[in-house]
Every structure is written in structure tokens, then in C-alpha cells.
Amino acid sequence: MTSTPFTQRLTERSLSLGTRLCLGLDPRLDAYEGRDALRQHTLAVLDACAPYAACVKPQLAFYEALGLWGMQLLEDLCAAARTLNLPIILDGKRGDIGSTAAAYAQAWLSGDHAGDALTVNPFLGAETLTPFVEAARANGGAVFVLVKTSNPGQADFQGSGVSEKVAAEVKRLGREEVGADQNELSSVGAVVGATHPQELSGWRAAMPQALLLLPGLGAQGAKAADLAPAFLPGGTGAVVSASRGIQYAAGLDVMAAASAARAFRDELNAALSGSI
Template sequence: MIIDKLYDSVKDKGFVCVGLDTSLDYIPENIKNKSSNVADIVFEFNKQIIDCTNDITGIFKVQIAYYEAMGLEGLKAYSKTLKYLKEKNALSIGDVKRGDIAATAKEYAKAHFSGDFEVDFITLNPYMGYDSITPYFDYFKSGEKGAFVLLRTSNPGAKDIEYLEYKNEPLYYEIGENIYKMADEFIGECGYSSLGFVVGGTYSEEATEIRERFKKSFFLIPGYGAQGGKAEDIRLYLDDFNGGVVNSSRGIITAYKKHEDGENKFQEYTRQAVENMRNDIYGKK
């Protein structure tokens, strides 16, 4: 099952999820100068990041909004990036946060689990109801695909809806418990389900309970670094440094900008950012 591949990838290469949230503003001038074609420029930037971090990165997350914003050329770069990840035997998350229902959801599943935009996992938003999740189940049953459903996100606005009181506790627990029951159908040999959760790493006071409640859920954990998630908080969501992947995007892909010689050593500083993140969360100095 795909979740077993992810578990093994984290075991072998670590829990870091590199977020390829690529904007043209992030790309070194010496890469931009190689071409006038947006798709080629963006892909070359992503390719270099993948090449220098793949052996220490459990999975890569590609946020589709950045590519949609660049139009058709951006979507070409998105597709080329996903295909390159597959060539490199690297796992991918399409961060698309789809949330529609019925026939529309089936088309989203087809779009992101096959063809030009095929990925291993996608992100889903459950707030239109559970029929926004179930149309993807055939892909999960095949064992080849998985998803991370928004549970408790890292943004401040999460408290506007996710924290509304329901049965004397936050609403996200009610939603999580129901999806957790559905996820039981897709348990891999590793003990985790291919239907996991997005859990922001910025609220340490809830981390222990979330990990305890959803023992068989694999987590996609955003919020580390710039959003305020600290290493000691992140560790609470992991199980012996597995059972979750920790995303960092700008903290890694723009790390070179902090150095005077950054453009000339772009790959070196990118890799160093991943290593620093790993060491920080592992608790190594």
C-alpha cells in the first residue's frame, strides 16, 4: 500500500517533507537567465531542489496554487515536476485541498490520481460533508493512492470553524473521529491508514491528545519554522520519528537567500536547510 511506501521512506530518509511552493520570486537569477520559458525555469529550480535533497527527504509536497497562478506554463512545470519525482522514486503530495462532492469529486480524483497531474497523495477539505471524501475511496482501496484530510490546521483562522464547540469539545474532533472510522478500511502493514490527517504543528497543548486519539493516522504536519511550530512541539505528533511528515517550504527552498554566495551555492544551502531541520527535530546539535 502507498502508506507502507511512505512509512518506509520516512524510516529510510527521514520525516522532512519539502514543500515545492515555487514562486518566480524564489528562483535564483542564474537559473532564470538560462531560459525565457516559465515552465522550464520553474522546473529547473524544482529539479535542482529534488536532486540535492531526495536522499534525506521522506516526501515532496507540491502546492498547486503557485503553479496555477502562472497559468498554463505554470501547470506544465507542475506536471513536469511530478513526473520527475516519479522518475526519481520520490513520493509526492499534491496539495490541492479539494472539497467538492459526488461526480465533481470523482473528476478531481481522476485528475490528480492519473494523467498529467498524478500524485501519490492529495489533500482534502471535509467541510462540505463526508461525501466530499468517499468518492476517492476506490483509489485508496487499490492501495496505490492516499490522502490527508484537514483536521486541525496551523493558521490562526482555524479557530473560526474548527474550534466551534460540539459535544463539549472542538468540532475538529467530531470530524476527525468520523473520518478515522472510515480510514480503518485502508490500514497498511505499517499500522497506519492511507487516509491520514493534516495537523498543524503550532498548537502543542493539543498534540498529545491528537496523537493518542488518532493512533493509526499518518499526519502531514505543516507549521514548522516560520509559522511558529517548534521542534519540541513537532516531536509530540510523531511516533519514534515516524507516523508523520513535517513540511517546510520557504524555509528550505529560499534558504540560499540568507547567504551572500547563495546563488552560487544554491543546492548546498538547500540541502543544509533540510539537514538543519532534521537535526533540530531529532534534537541533535
């Protein structure tokens, strides 16, 4: 881990490169002739798309599905991302109680295959967030708490004020960390689906010190032009994730992946043209 906090590193990279794009890397074994091809392509896409990305987000499920070899690939991917000075968000949606939560936090927020940040699931209660938040703060990292996910089925359990309660806890944790300064981002961020554009201004107001991770751009149908309300003045405070729409933009064509990443970056910048 670097001594510079995750939120600062991501914001500085976003501003210096002019990008709000989070590069998702979700390698699917059935798309390749074998493991070597998967590894080479995934690392090549990372390298080609890095100039257009503010951060990278491996979805842990795809690496776990590959067994021990997949964990080694994840470590190699994280090492390559660090060489590129690319902040890493591990999308694991972990959440549990007590020592189990602490073990998850140790696994994914420190160590060889850890990221700089981790997505976490608050479903078991606010107390389950504590080990993750403590580990993130100790390592200069961050957590992204699931508040309003991008899938249509989220309404089954995230309605009736549940998401609002989670957002209130995210706000409380942020205020606990950085005080009342509305210009400083907390290490406790939130996942809010880019597929809910009409709600983004409300979530931004509800969590003013939270870095927002907006999944759903591209394959899930979200449009960059609709996402400006999620951002803070100056075009900071949020990153927008696209995975399949980049890594497999045209089969296994790495240059097509880079072109897709560049296009998403440009679309997001155009949407924010009045504030950056």
C-alpha cells in the same frame, strides 16, 4: 502509481534514510527572472534536498498560477520525484460533492500530473470524502484530511468540536480499512498543524491509524523540538512539512536549501531521539 501502498513506501523511506521531513516546493514567479529560471531552480532544489526528505509536497496553487506551463512543470516535477523514489503529496485541499469530487479525485490521484496522495477539505460533509478515499485506495495512494490547520485563523471555523468530528471520521475510515490493528496505517491520513504542539498528543490518540501531515515548520514558526507527541513509537506515523524555509532559505542558493533541509531533518531526529 506503484503497487506498494503510499503509507508503506513513505514509512520505508523514512526509516531507511532516517528522515521525517516533507519537502514543500512552492515556486513563486516573482522570485525569478523568468519561467526557465523558476523551472531550473525548483527541479534543482528537489534533486539537492531529496536525500533529506521522506516525501515531497508541491502546493498546487503555485503551479496553477502559472497556467498550462505550470501544469507541465508539475508533471515534470512529479516524474523527477518518482525517479528519486520520493512519494508525492499534492497539497490541493480539494473538496466537493458527487461527480465534481470524483473528477477532482481522478485528476489528482491518477494520471500524468497526479500525486501519490492529496490533501482534501471535508467542509462539505463526510460524504464528500468518499470519492477521494476510493480513488486513493484504488491507486495505492492516500488522502490527508484537513483536521486542524496551521494558520492562526483556523480557530474561526475549526473550533466548537468541528475538528474533533472530522478526526472521528478519519478514525472511522481507518478502522474500516485496516481493522483494529493499531500497528497498521490507513490510507486516510490527517493534516494537523505543527503550530499546535500542545494538541498533538491528543490528535495522535484520536487518530491512531492515521499518517499525520504536520505543516508549519520553519516560516510559520513551528519548532521541531515540540513535535515528538505526533509520532508513533519508532518515530513513524507522521511527516513534518517545510517549504519557504527550504526552497528560499537563502534566496535562490540551492546548496543553502539542501543545508536547510538537512538541518530540519536533524532537528526532527533529535526531537525523536528517545523513540527511534
